[in-house]
Amino acid sequence: MRDGAKAASVTIAGPTAGDTLTVNYPKAEMAMTGAPLHLSRIACGFDSIVDLSSKDRAVKLVELLKTVPAREDLAATLLDFGFKDEPPAPKIDAALAKAGKTFDPALSLMNHAKAMTEAGTSLNVVDWLWRQIEHRGWDETAKKLEKERAELRGSWAEVAGEAFGDKKVQDWTPQGWTPDLAEASAEGMKAVLESARATLEAAVGQAAVDQSVLSDLRADAGKLADLKAAEEAAREKKLDAEVAVVNAEAALKPAQRAFDELPPVKQAKGLECPHCNGQVHYHCGTDGERLDKAEAISDDVLRKRRLDRADTEGKLSNAKDTLNLAKAAFNTALRAFDDAQRAVAQAEAAKKRLAEMETSTDGKAATADQVDGARQAVTAAEARLDLHQRKARADTLARRIAGMTNIIGLLGSDGCRKAKLAKVLDIFNDQRLRGLCDAAGWAPVRIENDVALTVTYGQRPYAALSGHGPQISSDQFRTRVILQIAFAVLAGDPLVIIDAADILDQKGRNGLFTMLKEVGMAAIVCMTFSMKALKDRKIPDLEAAKLGQSYWVADGVAKPLAEAITAAPPAKKAA
Incomplete structure (x- = not known):
């Protein structure tokens, strides 16, 4: 391909001769035969987890390391909050079927609990959550519960007669509350109220x-x-x-x-297409990414x-x-x-x-004072019972809100999924990343089990490895390459594309090629060298080292390194 040419084409062949992918320019038309080479975005060097926020990094690592929690993991985590995985799912389905019902994912947790009671069985929070996760995913289930929690907070505010607050609900008491009410029982206060009412009725009955x-x-x-x-x-x-x-x-x-x-x-x-200046539409969907010609409607x-x-x-x-x-x-x-x-x-x-x-x-006949006193006793008993009942309702709602908050937390990216990820990270660090680093002779690259899932190189955070300019440092390059190769191996990618490897010194480049050889990963490694380096014979010759092939690309022409060296006489040594 040459810049300014009227037409050009790129063909990628492999893994067999019948597997080709050709892109014709300037229209960027693509044609495929067989099953052309396919690489993940990480293997191509487009994406890296170091560029993600800590929250997105957790989600991506769960995907890459395949650590999505199973129902057993969810049940074990919920057990710590007092939620048992009982009754079993078959018993729940049988009860619903007997009642002529099926599981309805649209129901809130509270309404589902009522449905379970009507079906003659009890609520299993683990089962409800797992069915919701299967139906709508972890994050959407968390959003559903956040909405339900907001409704519970509104109910608490209605009972308390004041705005909800996470700290406030922990020791909230209604106005007029006295310490002795905490020791009293609702049944005892109802008995006192009934007695006061009976006394009032007797006094009224005796009065004229x-x-x-x-x-x-x-x-x-x-x-x-x-x-x-x-x-x-x-x-x-x-x-x-x-x-x-x-x-x-x-x-x-x-x-x-x-x-x-x-x-x-x-x-x-x-x-606008940068090649033909024509109009195109960028499509990104479940069927992949592509550019389509913009057609007027x-x-x-x-x-x-x-x-x-x-x-x-x-x-x-x-x-x-x-x-x-x-x-x-x-x-x-x-x-x-x-x-x-x-x-x-x-x-x-x-x-x-x-x-x-x-x-x-x-x-x-009762006197007017006796009747008035009996009425006051009834009013006082009613007020005490109302305070006790309001406190009980508010506390019940507060416990439900706290339980739902715990569940929302474990559904989030920092919850159950991250806990499962943490169990796998140590193995990944020690068995995958450490082996690559040792093969290259580089400092250890790790994904730390901290809140931010910090990526480190030689125990230093990735962000602290940056150089003085806008370009990444050689240590950052090493970190990105180690992660790129490790995840490409996990994904089964047949090769990786590593660009800008000239940032490494001679020792670093030797380590890179040694690591690639040990791991058995095919790679396209791109470096920039001057013509003087070619003439001085300082370009890595992978063929001579029996590590692969080296090519020199200049003026739009790619040729084997040996041909380029032959065509470029060595520089004259200074006298």
């Missing part, structure tokens, strides 16, 4: 009751039958509203999916796409409106049901109180 009070009680008690009927009707409306919300949510999903899958409605601006196609988008947007908007209306109707039905329940409870209390007052034969 105004006829209007009796009339009000009779009126309230007389509404009980109608209120119960209204309660049942409200219950049915709430259930219908719940079904409408579920149906609306189900209808929204395909509408959203159809909208997300719509093609663009505008002409996509292409990239006809106005008719664009017009149809705009019409399709408008139609799909309309359907999506209608689906969202339907869901919003269904949710609003459900909230209205829920409030109506709550109101109906309270009304029934009030009517039943009125009926009970009326019956007790009408059948009372005790002629003793």
Whole structure:
């Protein structure tokens, strides 16, 4: 290939003569026969883990070292947080099948727990998490739990009546809390409240009751039958509203999916090819990377796409409106049901109180002070029970939030996956990297088991190896090459491409070639030398060393080193 030429081509042959990959320029058209050579990006020298953030490095190492945790690893980690892998998965599936259900990955952890109870079995957090991981992956499962944790934090704030705080929840108490409440039991306080209410009712019953009070009680008690009927009707409306919300949510999903899958409605601006100045589109997908010729989309196609988008947007908007209306109707039905329940409870209390007052034969009359004191005792008992129950609900939510936080942590890149990676790193450092370094006579390269998975050379962090300019130092080059070869061997790459090896001194280059020979890895090693070095016969001759072949590339021509040396007479020695 020559810069400025009208046409050129590059052909790569191998591993057999029938396996070729040819790229024709200036259109950069690619043609393949057989099964051409394929290398990973790391083997080509394009990517290196030293260029990644610590978080991305952890994810990439899990992929490269194939240390994705198994269910047993997840179960062992969760056991440290008190979550047992029980009941077993077959028992869970059997219980769900018996109840006419299947595992639903869309359910939250709390709703899944309710479904397990309805199916007659208990919650297995390990099983739920593993099914979620299989369905959506580690990171997406963590995001799902983060959303559920946010909802729990909102519930805690609602119970506490104040904003959530990670430190606050550890020793939070409601306003009015007294130390003795921590030692009391809910059952004991309920008994005290019932006793106070009984005392109040007795005092009221003994007092001279105004006829209007009796009339009000009779009126309230007389509404009980109608209120119960209204309660049942409200219950049915709430259930219908719940079904409408579920149906609306189900209808929204395909509408959203159809909208997300719509093609663009505008002409996509292409990239300029550096060879032909033509327009191309860069494609990167599951089928690999490639450059396609930029084809203009006809106005008719664009017009149809705009019409399709408008139609799909309309359907999506209608689906969202339907869901919003269904949710609003459900909230209205829920409030109506709550109101109906309270009304029934009030009517039943009125009926009970009326019956007790009408059948009372005790002629003793309580004083106004006694009745007032009994009422105050009831109010105090109710307040203490409410404080205790609020504290208990808040503490329960706090424990759930803490447990979910632990789970989210072990699902993250620094959690279970990194723990599994840590077990493999020592073996990789000692058996893979150390052997390569020893073969080259270089200082040890390691991936440390610290928080950042720091890459070191001779116990010095990679970042501390940098030189004075923008180029990498020779120690950084050694580090990158050791990692490149180690991961290429793991991936089964047939060869590696190492560029800029001229950064090494003579000893370093000898070590590089010795290492490649020992590991049995084919390599294309590129170096830059001056014409003077060629004339002075200072170019490494791999053929003479029985390590491979050396080629001299100059003026767009590549030739065996021996030919280049013959064509370049040695430099004259100074007198």
